[in-house]
Amino acid sequence: MSYWLMKSEPEECSIDDLARLGRVPWTGVRNYQARNFMRDDFALGDGVLFYHSSCPQPGIAGLAEVCSAAYPDATQFDPASPYYDPKSDRAKPRWLHVDVSFVRKTRLLALAELRQAPALAGMRLLQPGNRLSITPVTPAEWQEILKLLDAASPSPR
Numbered sequence: 001m002s003y004w005l006m007k008s009e010p011e012e013c014s015i016d017d018l019a020r021l022g023r024v025p026w027t028g029v030r031n032y033q034a035r036n037f038m039r040d041d042f043a044l045g046d047g048v049l050f051y052h053s054s055c056p057q058p059g060i061a062g063l064a065e066v067c068s069a070a071y072p073d074a075t076q077f078d079p080a081s082p083y084y085d086p087k088s089d090r091a092k093p094r095w096l097h098v099d100v101s102f103v104r105k106t107r108l109l110a111l112a113e114l115r116q117a118p119a120l121a122g123m124r125l126l127q128p129g130n131r132l133s134i135t136p137v138t139p140a141e142w143q144e145i146l147k148l149l150d151a152a153s154p155s156p157r
Helices: 015-021 032-041 111-116 139-151
Strands: 003-008 023-025 047-052 059-066 099-110 134-137
Touching: 003 059, 003 139, 015 023, 015 047, 015 059, 015 099, 032 134, 047 099, 047 139, 059 111, 099 111, 099 139, 111 139, 134 139
Parallel strands: 003 047
Antiparallel strands: 003 134, 023 099, 047 059, 059 099
């Protein structure tokens, strides 16, 4: 099992949208490295940190999982889509996506809080210049993030 951080702008698809829909196609990825992660490295059941980006308070907003293999992203062929790519060929699509399914909403684990955790200092998200919408997360980083999320949750009685 692998772990990933996937960024979404909440206006486009938020963790609440995913909770309501249950499953969404992760469309619009237009970076070759992020596409290659989905194509070559994603597997069914991989864990996903659902990250709200390009918003007033960026951070991890919930957990999801990969629930499909990579397949062609139809938005690349739609001239009305902001993700339209006129150079993409239906016979050999340039852009792929996967479906992700809802696991649970969490408290917002803000970017500032992630930066304060020494165990996450090497996390790709936190490296200068990182702008990828999909990044790998190590098992140790995944466990540390779950601890941070649970530390602020009330204890069950």
